[in-house]
Amino acid sequence: MNLGCGQVGNKQSMMPSSSGGSWKSGGGGGGDGGVSDQFPAGLRVLVVDDDSTCLMILEKMLRHCKYEVTKCNRAEVALSYLRENKNGFDVVISDVHMPDMDGFKLLEQIGLEMDLPVIMMSADDSKNVVMKGVTHGACDYLIKPVRIEALRNIWQHVVRKRKHEWKELDPSASADEQKPPEEPDYSSSANEGHNWKNTKRRKDEDDEADERDESSSLKKPRVVWSVELHQQFVAAVNQLGIDKAVPKKILELMNVPGLTRENVASHLQKYRLYLRRLSGSQHPGGMNTGFMGGPDAGYGSMSSLNGLDLQALAASGQLGQLPPQSLATLQAAALGRSNNSKSTISMPVMDQRNIFSFENPKSRYPEVQSQHLTNSNSSKPINLLPGIPTNIEPKQFSSLHQSGQHSLGSMNNLVLVQMGGQSQSHSQTPSQTQIHAQSNMNIHNGLRQPVMSNEMLTRGSVADMAPTVYNPVVSVSQASSLMNFSMNHKTDSCGSSYPLGGSLGMPNIPTTSTALQGDGNLDTKVSRKGIAPSYDIFNDLNQNRDWGLQDVGLTFDQSQHTIPVGLDASNPLLLQHNRSSGRDMGGQTRNFTSGKVSLSPGVDTRTHHNGSNVGQRHNTYVKTESDNDGSCHSSIYSEQYGQDDLLAAILKQQQHQGVGQAENEFVFDGYALDDLPV
Amino acid sequence: MELNHIMRQSKFTRNSLFEQGYLDEQFTQLEDLQDDANPNFVKEIVTLFFSDSTRLIRNVETALESYPLDFCKLDDYMHQFMGSSSSIGAKKVKEECTQFQECCKARNGQGCIRAFQRVKQEHATLKRKLETYFQILKQGAKTSKVE
Numbered sequence: 155m156n157l158g159c160g161q162v163g164n165k166q167s168m169m170p171s172s173s174g175g176s177w178k179s180g181g182g183g184g185g186d187g188g189v190s191d192q193f194p195a196g197l198r199v200l201v202v203d204d205d206s207t208c209l210m211i212l213e214k215m216l217r218h219c220k221y222e223v224t225k226c227n228r229a230e231v232a233l234s235y236l237r238e239n240k241n242g243f244d245v246v247i248s249d250v251h252m253p254d255m256d257g258f259k260l261l262e263q264i265g266l267e268m269d270l271p272v273i274m275m276s277a278d279d280s281k282n283v284v285m286k287g288v289t290h291g292a293c294d295y296l297i298k299p300v301r302i303e304a305l306r307n308i309w310q311h312v313v314r315k316r317k318h319e320w321k322e323l324d325p326s327a328s329a330d331e332q333k334p335p336e337e338p339d340y341s342s343s344a345n346e347g348h349n350w351k352n353t354k355r356r357k358d359e360d361d362e363a364d365e366r367d368e369s370s371s372l373k374k375p376r377v378v379w380s381v382e383l384h385q386q387f388v389a390a391v392n393q394l395g396i397d398k399a400v401p402k403k404i405l406e407l408m409n410v411p412g413l414t415r416e417n418v419a420s421h422l423q424k425y426r427l428y429l430r431r432l433s434g435s436q437h438p439g440g441m442n443t444g445f446m447g448g449p450d451a452g453y454g455s456m457s458s459l460n461g462l463d464l465q466a467l468a469a470s471g472q473l474g475q476l477p478p479q480s481l482a483t484l485q486a487a488a489l490g491r492s493n494n495s496k497s498t499i500s501m502p503v504m505d506q507r508n509i510f511s512f513e514n515p516k517s518r519y520p521e522v523q524s525q526h527l528t529n530s531n532s533s534k535p536i537n538l539l540p541g542i543p544t545n546i547e548p549k550q551f552s553s554l555h556q557s558g559q560h561s562l563g564s565m566n567n568l569v570l571v572q573m574g575g576q577s578q579s580h581s582q583t584p585s586q587t588q589i590h591a592q593s594n595m596n597i598h599n600g601l602r603q604p605v606m607s608n609e610m611l612t613r614g615s616v617a618d619m620a621p622t623v624y625n626p627v628v629s630v631s632q633a634s635s636l637m638n639f640s641m642n643h644k645t646d647s648c649g650s651s652y653p654l655g656g657s658l659g660m661p662n663i664p665t666t667s668t669a670l671q672g673d674g675n676l677d678t679k680v681s682r683k684g685i686a687p688s689y690d691i692f693n694d695l696n697q698n699r700d701w702g703l704q705d706v707g708l709t710f711d712q713s714q715h716t717i718p719v720g721l722d723a724s725n726p727l728l729l730q731h732n733r734s735s736g737r738d739m740g741g742q743t744r745n746f747t748s749g750k751v752s753l754s755p756g757v758d759t760r761t762h763h764n765g766s767n768v769g770q771r772h773n774t775y776v777k778t779e780s781d782n783d784g785s786c787h788s789s790i791y792s793e794q795y796g797q798d799d800l801l802a803a804i805l806k807q808q809q810h811q812g813v814g815q816a817e818n819e820f821v822f823d824g825y826a827l828d829d830l831p832v
Numbered sequence: 833m834e835l836n837h838i839m840r841q842s843k844f845t846r847n848s849l850f851e852q853g854y855l856d857e858q859f860t861q862l863e864d865l866q867d868d869a870n871p872n873f874v875k876e877i878v879t880l881f882f883s884d885s886t887r888l889i890r891n892v893e894t895a896l897e898s899y900p901l902d903f904c905k906l907d908d909y910m911h912q913f914m915g916s917s918s919s920i921g922a923k924k925v926k927e928e929c930t931q932f933q934e935c936c937k938a939r940n941g942q943g944c945i946r947a948f949q950r951v952k953q954e955h956a957t958l959k960r961k962l963e964t965y966f967q968i969l970k971q972g973a974k975t976s977k978v979e
Contacts, residue, residue, distance in 0.1 A: 207881045207916040214865045214873065251911055277915040299858040299918040302865070 194309030195220035198242060202232040202260065203249040203275070208298065212247065215302040229255035236268050243270060244312045247296075250276035250283065258290045265291045269319075271311040275300060377417040383410065387421060396429065838972040845965045854958050859921030875966050881920050882959050888913050889952060896945055906944060907936040913951070924954045 199221045203209045209225050216223040224243070226232045229252050236243060246264055250257035261272045274287040277298040287295045293311040296304050379387070390407035391399040401419035408418070849855045859874075866873040892909045895902060914929040928951040935943035 205884070205912060205916045205919070207877060207884055208919045210877055210880060211862065211865070211919050214870070215861075218865060249915075251908065251915075277911060277918055298915050299861075299921070301858075301861055 192220075194312075197221040197309050197312065198244045199223050199308070200232060200235060200243045200246045201225045201248075202229055202246065202252070202257075203227060204252045204254075205249070208249070208300075212300060212305075215300070215305050218302060219306050221305075228252075229257070229260040232260065233263060233267075236264060236270070240268065243268075245271045245273065245293075245308055247273045247275055247308070250274055250278065250287070258286060261287070261290050261292055269315075271315045273308060273311065377413060377421075379421055383408075383413075384421075386410065387418070387425070391422070391425070396426075835972065835975045838968060838975055842965065842968040842972055845961075845968055849961060849965065853923050854961060856921045856923040858918060862920060875969075877920060878962055878966070881916055881922070884916060885913060885955060889955065892948060896948060901939075901941045901944065903936045903939050903944075907933055910936065922955075922958055925951065925958055928954050 197219075199216050201209060201212050201216065201223060202225075203212065204227050206227060209227055213223045213225045224235060226235060229248070232246070232248070236246070248257050248260055252260075257274060257276075261274060264270055264272050271293040272291070273294045273296060274292040275296045275298060276283060279297045284295050293315070294308070377383075386408045387404060390404045393407060394400075394403055399422065401415045401422055404422065405413060405415050405418045850859075862874050862877055870876075888909060892906065892913075895906055895909065910929050910933045914926055914933070917925040917929065928947060932944060932947035932951055935947050
């Protein structure tokens with residue numbers, strides 16, 4: 155490809171901030187919005203290396219990747235470039251050994267001043283050096299000789315960083331999100347992207363393998379914490395006693411070949427955080443089960459994002475067999491987490507919108523909560539997502555999945571599920587958290603890999619999300635994501651009948667859910683509809699939720715009992731139904747918007763570019779906002795579960811954000827995540 | 833006819849460089865980067881490498897003459913050398929650099945001097961071989977133009 159000119163013409167749009175002022179000629183700022191389609195082409199890279207040979211080679215390789223490259227051989231010069239043009243670059247690649255300034259020092263400086271993602275590079279692959287890179291905050295570490303494959307995926311660091319930034323916008327969220335991931339940044343070198351499976355981060359499976367080979371020694375093959383593995387882990391921990399559970403012993407007890415002490419250690423860390431969170435919200439005891447659905451998967455990239463949230467999610471999701479109480483607890487925890495984490499769950503590129511819709515549900519309806527609590531007492535898992543059975547059966551998800559492919563994108567589903575799982579009993583916070591978490595997950599999911607494949611969901615993030623053991627959920631295509639979750643959660647009480655009559659197919663959901671309809675953008679609106687009805691569930695905590703969300707329209711009707719949540723994938727939006735018929739939806743919706751806010755920015759479903767949602771801004775978020783009229787629509791969320799609220803809120807936010815146009819806002823500056831290549 | 837012959841020769845030369853371990857896969861990466869817009873990219877890079885590395889070699893020689901030997905500095909030089917030689921795929925040169933670094937770590941002055949001799953040797957050999965290779969390529973290009 156003739157990149158000789160070095161400018162990739164169009165890219166500019168990628169960074170809106172740089173519009174006009176883009177230092178790099180090219181295109182910088184453009185901001186014509188077109189960039190989103192071309193992302194990551196046009197990514198503005200600054201390369202710093204004292205070795206001219208390497209510098210030249212790197213420049214050529216980056217140009218071949220269609221990035222805009224600026225090179226310099228002195229660290230000071232690089233800093234001046236960066237300072238002159240604050241928004242002129244998206245990512246910096248720097249050598250470690252440089253005569254005028256230590257690469258790590260430069261890394262720190264850049265982090266402090268510009269907060270750009272920095273990738274370190276060196277011929278030295280010794281562990282301590284790589285570790286140093288990680289501890290100094292490098293996004294990645296490439297070993298020389300650098301191959302072009304390693305450079306192709308560096309854009310992921312940009313996306314990830316932005317996602318984190320969004321999350322940070324919401325102070326509440328930051329608390330959780332900011333927690334530094336326990337594990338090293340497995341995002342691995344840009345080689346090939348991350349293997350979704352292994353880490354929560356979005357990774358390209360194939361790439362990851364390659365990446366791993368090429369990545370620094372620090373990066374170990376990511377372990378996919380499947381449900382089974384996690385359960386083994388939990389069993390081991392319980393056997394040892396949480397206080398005495400040390401990685402070494404856990405590893406021995408688990409006796410899983412190929413699992414390293416480090417894997418266990420990081421997982422344990424997450425688990426502990428998760429437990430802490432749960433105990434904070436409600437029964438401390440219930441957690442062991444739900445720790446995660448695929449924790450690592452999600453944790454990876456999102457590490458800061460919602461490692462914890464994910465965990466919560468995972469926890470909730472994964473345990474299909476969680477007893478209702480636990481599930482509720484999990485949910486609560488998750489919710490709680492999400493609350494803290496902040497509504498702006500930057501939804502991954504994928505269509506996370508839905509997830510957030512639940513954002514505020516909880517807060518709004520205290521009574522709901524109490525109901526939930528009651529319910530939980532009655533040992534019925536309170537599914538935040540109406541209709542979402544607490545013990546979601548994997549099958550259900552799969553079915554959902556299949557039916558699903560809805561625009562909601564898996565992420566949403568995940569979120570939804572979570573929400574449901576999270577037992578509404580917990581106060582809003584939990585729900586919020588949950589949503590948040592979910593959204594985070596989604597975000598991760600979405601961002602992580604450009605293609606939000608169901609795989610991703612299955613992998614881990616989804617799993618994490620679903621309160622019940624939804625492993626399968628993950629697989630649920632994003633489209634049906636939301637619904638799936640709900641479906642799977644079979645609340646005990648309901649007998650898990652989530653007919654959801656395929657309504658998950660949200661796109662087609664008839665408008666029943668008026669509430670949802672709020673924004674057209676939400677693709678998933680449809681799904682919401684289906685869900686809507688279920689949210690009324692709270693009203694009838696008697697758990698007969700029959701979540702079958704039958705037709706998308708989510709029979710939100712006030713007959714709360716039937717919360718057709720039908721997790722069967724048909725209602726991704728399940729969460730959305732804010733139909734709380736008896737509820738004061740108005741309030742709810744309102745809350746959503748306010749509460750969650752965070753979702754929008756990050757969550758911008760844009761990310762859902764892939765697959766199902768590409769191009770559509772699916773804001774499946776249940777537009778709770780739109781329904782302030784009190785229609786169940788908004789209430790849906792609040793009613794049932796905190797999760798719902800969260801999701802609703804999130805969705806609302808999304809909606810407000812104008813999902814459609816919001817793209818740019820949420821996503822990083824130049825790239826509309828929507829369009830991220832799948 | 834002549835072009836074919838030249839092409840064959842260049843291929844042969846190239847393959848032997850790989851087979852004998854003078855070059856590795858990274859060189860292929862460079863070749864892949866070459867395109868119509870930069871038809872001489874590989875040659876440019878190689879030329880740049882040799883000019884940089886020659887300078888570096890001189891620095892090392894100077895450092896080796898000082899007493900006592902500054903192993904850290906030597907190690908640094910070698911690290912640099914290794915970085916650039918690995919970037920172009922200069923396999924044998926890189927291997928000798930690693931040896932040198934080992935000696936530095938062991939603070940083996942004599943070992944360093946010997947290792948460095950080998951580095952210089954491989955460096956010179958590679959330079960010669962690549963020059964030949966580029967000559968053939970150039971000839972091939974000229975011939976193809978003519979034909």
